[in-house]
Amino acid sequence: MLTEVIAEANGYLWWVVIGVLIVASLYFTVGSGLAQFRMLPEMFRVLRSKPETAPDGKKAVSSLQAFMISAAARVGTGNIVGVSVAIALGGPGAVFWMWLMALVVGGASFVEASLAQLYKTRSSTGYRGGPAYYMERGLGQRWLGVLFAVVLILTFPMVFNAVQSNTIAGAVSNSSETLGLGSGMGLSAGVGAVLVAATALVIFGGVRRIARTAEALIPSFAALYVLIGLVVMAMNYEAVPGVFVMIFEHAFGIREFGAAALGTVIVQGIRRGMFSNEAGLGSAPIAAASASVTHPVKQGLVQTLGVYFDTLVLCTVTAFTILLASEGPPDGGLEGDLAQQAVMAALGPWALHLMTLIILLVAFTSVLGNYYYGESNIAYMTDSRRVRFGYKIVFLAATFLGALGSVDLIWTLADTTMGLMALVNLVAVAPLAVIAFRLLKDYNRQRKEGRDPVFTRDRIPGLRGVECWESEEEARTGAPAGVPS
Incomplete structure (x- = not known):
């Protein structure tokens, strides 16, 4: 009953979220001069940016590593489940x-x-930042930053984290039943305990260990997953055009029964798309702020590339795998995982265990990304080491309990917190977007002059709350930029 009540409230909430997201995104698209389309080649170029040395003497997080941290959270169960x-x-x-x-x-x-x-700030390992920081420094509204931080901590480290561990437990249970080893609460508890131990080994090593782990795992399992999808498509190549037709027919209600059914299609597509690529949600900027780059626009372009990789590549692989294997619109709800069953149907029973491994790695990296998002916002609210240690313990507890929870309730709660988080973020980003447009103009101006763009805070007169970007004079003299302007 609780799940049904929350789901009904989500129905109203998400029509508001979708309306705000579409209007805001169209404004950002037009205001940036279609940057997400025309600057696609530049996105790949800036991935090679080299990081500076952090205050602790080690290399700061690179542009690619920041991309991997956000991908660790993006490339998760949203792409598959x-x-x-x-x-x-x-x-x-x-x-x-x-x-x-x-x-x-x-x-x-x-x-x-x-x-x-x-609007990022310095830390011992490099930088941290995100929506809470630009809400306070750009808008001058600390209360809004605190509100966002609280909602994010409820969303990613708690609810989304439970989604990931729940998915891992479900995938392992599917494999276990196939092998005749059984399933149940005992198995889920064992999976949760192992996941907690593996997570603790990484998160107690700090952001660099999270970045290195994500950098090591994500390319491997992403390539393997795409390869599996291509194999399934090749085996069913004659049916691929029919899948495209099926998607477009159902997208516009040609085979639906009235506006209500079409509305469900649209809401589910956009809702799951946001859970998958996180654009507009306010989570990926936290990873973006950790990167050491010479111009803010560089990481803006890199994170946009992440949206495309996530949805247009990985989500498409999942969708085609499911639709090709089912030979039509599949019937079913939340019980079981359609992707796992589809791969097994196409490649044989052994493929179920391969999918279990992929889901395990995918969800595990998402757990790490979720942790970092929460830690960054805890640091925004307090410098207390005790609070940060307590956060680690609560996070690990949520990881364990998620493996034991109800999948229906967890996904429904995820929809609620995600919608609220997106609304708070978009309300803050809209008035600040003009500054991002000016940053882009400065970047393009320098590129036309044949330079690798370098930003100094006086290139945009009137900026306030900028801590980490030098003035022209500081850049010439080598003085550090560490005092808020």
């Missing part, structure tokens, strides 16, 4: 709306990540 849920509840047409929104919300991702870079 989230797409499965979208298709189960919204039909094949939900995939089209995921695609379309990924292209539109790329503008939101660019703006929020560029702002996070501009």
